[in-house]
Amino acid sequence: MNKDVASGNGTSTLGNLALGLTLLAFGLGGTGVIDNVAAADAAGLATWVGGVALFLVGLLALRAGSTGDGTAFAALGAFWFTWGTGVGGGGSADAAGLFLLLWALLALTLTLAASGGGVFGQGVYGLLFVALLLSGIAALAGNEGLGKAGGWVAALAGLAAWYGATAAVAGWPTALGRASGGSTAAAA
Numbered sequence: 001m002n003k004d005v006a007s008g009n010g011t012s013t014l015g016n017l018a019l020g021l022t023l024l025a026f027g028l029g030g031t032g033v034i035d036n037v038a039a040a041d042a043a044g045l046a047t048w049v050g051g052v053a054l055f056l057v058g059l060l061a062l063r064a065g066s067t068g069d070g071t072a073f074a075a076l077g078a079f080w081f082t083w084g085t086g087v088g089g090g091g092s093a094d095a096a097g098l099f100l101l102l103w104a105l106l107a108l109t110l111t112l113a114a115s116g117g118g119v120f121g122q123g124v125y126g127l128l129f130v131a132l133l134l135s136g137i138a139a140l141a142g143n144e145g146l147g148k149a150g151g152w153v154a155a156l157a158g159l160a161a162w163y164g165a166t167a168a169v170a171g172w173p174t175a176l177g178r179a180s181g182g183s184t185a186a187a188a
Helices: 010-031 039-063 067-086 093-113 119-141 144-170
Strands: 176-178 184-186
Touching: 010 039, 010 067, 010 119, 010 144, 039 067, 067 093, 093 119, 119 144
Parallel strands: none
Antiparallel strands: 176 184
């Protein structure tokens, strides 16, 4: 198989699909771009797809010997399950902000650990880190603009995770290569 075409394994692909859909729902809700839809409306999806399914995919990846995917998906499953079941539970904005900032540390760890994983591994986790950082600061500061920015970054991370998983299934290119003129272009 061409090295520029995604060849993700089953757990990686399923995990990225679950992460992508959850991030898209959370992110689009956070942007306020759809009337009467907020990030909290993604709680059901976050609990079951982002939480339970992602955690199970993480356990399967660990069982298959994929420490990186297993750790990432199991930890993110725990995050989404906790967020999904706790949203709207009456906690303070400061507690929500602290929660998001603490989980941003996990996303930073995943970003640094995925340094050899290419654009879709490190990029998704890096965008997740920025989204959680912005959303956490927004909650602590009561800044709606930062919250919306965090929502857009989360939606972008969701699109990247979704594309990476879809590319793995469809055999689409994911690597960036050098064009003959020296500029960077998507590899075909």
